[in-house]
Amino acid sequence: MAAKPRFRKDTADTSASHETHPVDQTLPPFKMFTSGLQHVAAMYAGVVAPPMIVGPAVGLNARDTAFLMGASLFTAGIATLLQTIGFWKIGARLPFVNGVSFAGVTPMVAIGRERGAEGISVIFGAIIVASVLGFVLTPYFSKLVRFFPPVVTGTVITLIGVSLLPVAFNWSQGGNATADDYGSMKNIGMAGLTLLIVLVLRKVLRGFLQQIAILLGLVVGTLVAIPLNMTDFGAIKDAGLVGFPTPFHFGAPQFEVAAIISMCIVMLVCMTESTADMLALGKIVDRPADERVIEGGLRADTLGSAISPFFNGFMCSAFAQNIGLVAMTKVRSRFVVAAGGAILILLGLCPVLASVIALVPLPVLGGAGIVLFGSVAASGIQTLATAALEKGENALIVAAAVGIGLIPIAAPQFYHAFPSDLLVVLDSGISTGCVVAIVLNLAFNHWGERGTSTRLLPQARVGE
Numbered sequence: 001m002a003a004k005p006r007f008r009k010d011t012a013d014t015s016a017s018h019e020t021h022p023v024d025q026t027l028p029p030f031k032m033f034t035s036g037l038q039h040v041a042a043m044y045a046g047v048v049a050p051p052m053i054v055g056p057a058v059g060l061n062a063r064d065t066a067f068l069m070g071a072s073l074f075t076a077g078i079a080t081l082l083q084t085i086g087f088w089k090i091g092a093r094l095p096f097v098n099g100v101s102f103a104g105v106t107p108m109v110a111i112g113r114e115r116g117a118e119g120i121s122v123i124f125g126a127i128i129v130a131s132v133l134g135f136v137l138t139p140y141f142s143k144l145v146r147f148f149p150p151v152v153t154g155t156v157i158t159l160i161g162v163s164l165l166p167v168a169f170n171w172s173q174g175g176n177a178t179a180d181d182y183g184s185m186k187n188i189g190m191a192g193l194t195l196l197i198v199l200v201l202r203k204v205l206r207g208f209l210q211q212i213a214i215l216l217g218l219v220v221g222t223l224v225a226i227p228l229n230m231t232d233f234g235a236i237k238d239a240g241l242v243g244f245p246t247p248f249h250f251g252a253p254q255f256e257v258a259a260i261i262s263m264c265i266v267m268l269v270c271m272t273e274s275t276a277d278m279l280a281l282g283k284i285v286d287r288p289a290d291e292r293v294i295e296g297g298l299r300a301d302t303l304g305s306a307i308s309p310f311f312n313g314f315m316c317s318a319f320a321q322n323i324g325l326v327a328m329t330k331v332r333s334r335f336v337v338a339a340g341g342a343i344l345i346l347l348g349l350c351p352v353l354a355s356v357i358a359l360v361p362l363p364v365l366g367g368a369g370i371v372l373f374g375s376v377a378a379s380g381i382q383t384l385a386t387a388a389l390e391k392g393e394n395a396l397i398v399a400a401a402v403g404i405g406l407i408p409i410a411a412p413q414f415y416h417a418f419p420s421d422l423l424v425v426l427d428s429g430i431s432t433g434c435v436v437a438i439v440l441n442l443a444f445n446h447w448g449e450r451g452t453s454t455r456l457l458p459q460a461r462v463g464e
Helices: 003-017 029-057 062-084 102-147 150-173 185-204 207-211 213-225 234-238 257-284 291-311 320-329 334-349 351-357 362-384 394-405 420-426 429-445 448-454
Strands: 098-100 316-318
Touching (some): 029 213, 029 334, 062 334, 102 257, 102 291, 150 257, 150 362, 150 429, 185 362, 207 213, 213 362, 257 316, 257 320, 291 316, 394 429
Antiparallel strands (some): 098 316
16 A cells, blocks of 8 residues: 555656656647747847838838838748747747848848848848858857856846837837828827736736737737727738748859958857847747857857848748747747747738738837846846845846946937948947946956865856
């Protein structure tokens, strides 16, 4: 009789050890679709914004710019599937969304303006070379994970959230600083109402409905905006039913050294930010991103970026705003995000569907974005709470890194006198803050006699 309880206990332990991690679990089809759609809604504006800026800058008309937007959605879907599903040693296999990187907008605009009509082909050629180089460097770059203890990861995660908040504020004001109603009480009031709707839904709803509170908030906010004439239905009328992004629609890629060097710098910035994002997401989903995960994720980033120009898309990297969505909803399944990737591909192939998503007014998206991006910053603060800030100079490391990382946010023109090539790095508060945190952590906690006593402290180990 005594053996039976032990047998059942052992059996229970064995089954528990084989329990599927939430990251690898699937949801019922309807929940999978709606949760994936919520990720798409959160990232849509960020995906289409770069082509909306680069297209006119290189001389493309409205029709070709719209084509670029569809291509960006399509390639973002491919890159997201590479990250979430993956194959071989490619993919972080985390609920990780990929899309067009904002880091490349400034240099791509500069390349396009200098070269006129051929600018878009030169941009695509530079992206292909930079992406292939990034793919080759991935095994070496991923080893940097050892330099990301909690004092560094917490700082970077906090900076990711804080850096995204100005995007939400801009959306809340209307998104277009040249518009007459930019910053109007109407726009900000709609953003505030959407924020309130999301908070109320999170409070009163339970179960799955609570998990998709952001999506429901966007729907309700959009419905409220319709009678206020804040939605534009013109895009639906002009959109076609089918629109496959023809390979090399703008001609064969061209390869110029100056443009390639510029995009290689952008690639390094994207790899740095993606590494930080994977570390942040790994903590949120309780599956710490080790060197192998980082390597797979960076391979997916660079491979997705290399494929993207063939379908007229730009460089892809992690979308931090979706990390906030995972943190808020607690839905950790990578297959949910994979469903979002499939939706992105469908939107790229069907402009009518893409235009429906575009009906969400930016102030509505901005109100929801405040919660999403603030959730990322909160996760960073939570990580810093485990970083033993009372020991050594850890508090000083955080103070300096956050302070320098906030410069591009608080004072956008701070580096205006610096060479444009340096601005690719300096204008990214995430990258500069990350570099400062890593260097100061090495200086105070690893180099010299003081470092030898703290080198093996638990808070200085990644993943603990």
